[in-house]
Amino acid sequence: MSESLTLAATYERTVAASLERVWENVHDWEHLPSLHSVAFCSIALEEAGPWGWRARVTTPPEEAPQKLVIELRRDDDAERYHARTLEGPGTGADTITTLTPRGPDATHVHVEFWVPLPDPSHADAIGRGMVALYTRLWDEDESMMVRRQAMLDGRAPGVARPGTREPIDLGPVDALRATLPSVIDANGEPFRVLEVEGKLLAHSAVCPHRGGPLDDAAIEDGHVICPWHGYRFSLQDGSNPDHERCRMAVRATVEFDSEGGARLVFA
Ligand code: FES
Ligand SMILES: [Fe+2]
Incomplete structure (x- = not known):
């Protein structure tokens, strides 16, 4: 970790979703402005692949949005990924998330918030804000993953398929x-x-x-x-x-x- 970054906080929880669902969610850049409208107004993809993705995003408030470039990159050798701010406010910040399967439908999530901080005395306040935000984001992701898994398993209604139906x-x-x-x-x-x-x-x-x-x-x-x-x-x-x-x-x-x-x- 770069010496210019401070560990502002950590966050952990176990979500009711398989590792497969969590990785699907992590690669799914497209859901950010819709599911997480609290944190994103728009997203424009620059590049995506098995390694992750990079995109231009805007963040609230909508009347005066902030513009950032963020990149999400998987580690090659671990169930871990980095979400980095490459341009815009907080450039250099690196949020590191480690995933540990805890059963067929449970994954433990451990998050470290590394932020560039000229004054380390701000770390606590920034860390509390990050934890509050990630609690919300993971709540939203968990409800999406749980519902999607239920649909894939046939426990929740699926997509309407063509075929004859009586009125x-x-x-x-x-x-x-x-x-x-x-x-x-x-x-x-x-x-x-x-x-x-x-x-x-x-x-x-x-x-x-x-x-x-x-x-x-x-x-x-x-x-x-x-x-x-x-x-x-x-x-x-x-x-x-x-x-x-x-x-x-x-x-x-x-x-x-x-x-x-x-x-x-x-x-
Ligand atoms: S737009 Fe993706 S599930 Fe509806
Ligand atoms: Fe999400």
């Missing part, structure tokens, strides 16, 4: 409106029914990217926004304006009969 009776429209938004089970695949600007719409409640939960996902400009990586899916046709090949494979619409009944129809 689902939703009952009288007026009564339905009073319950919205709601999630309907269509043979094990959840669909959200919601009202947007007076129209009843529906979409799969599992993101086709990596299975993110869309039950409560935000709606913006006619698109549902996944909380994990921020992918947008059109409520009209399930297309994704940013990632052409990642779209919702099943389209669901709400149709009405002449007696005021509603049903969920799939295409």
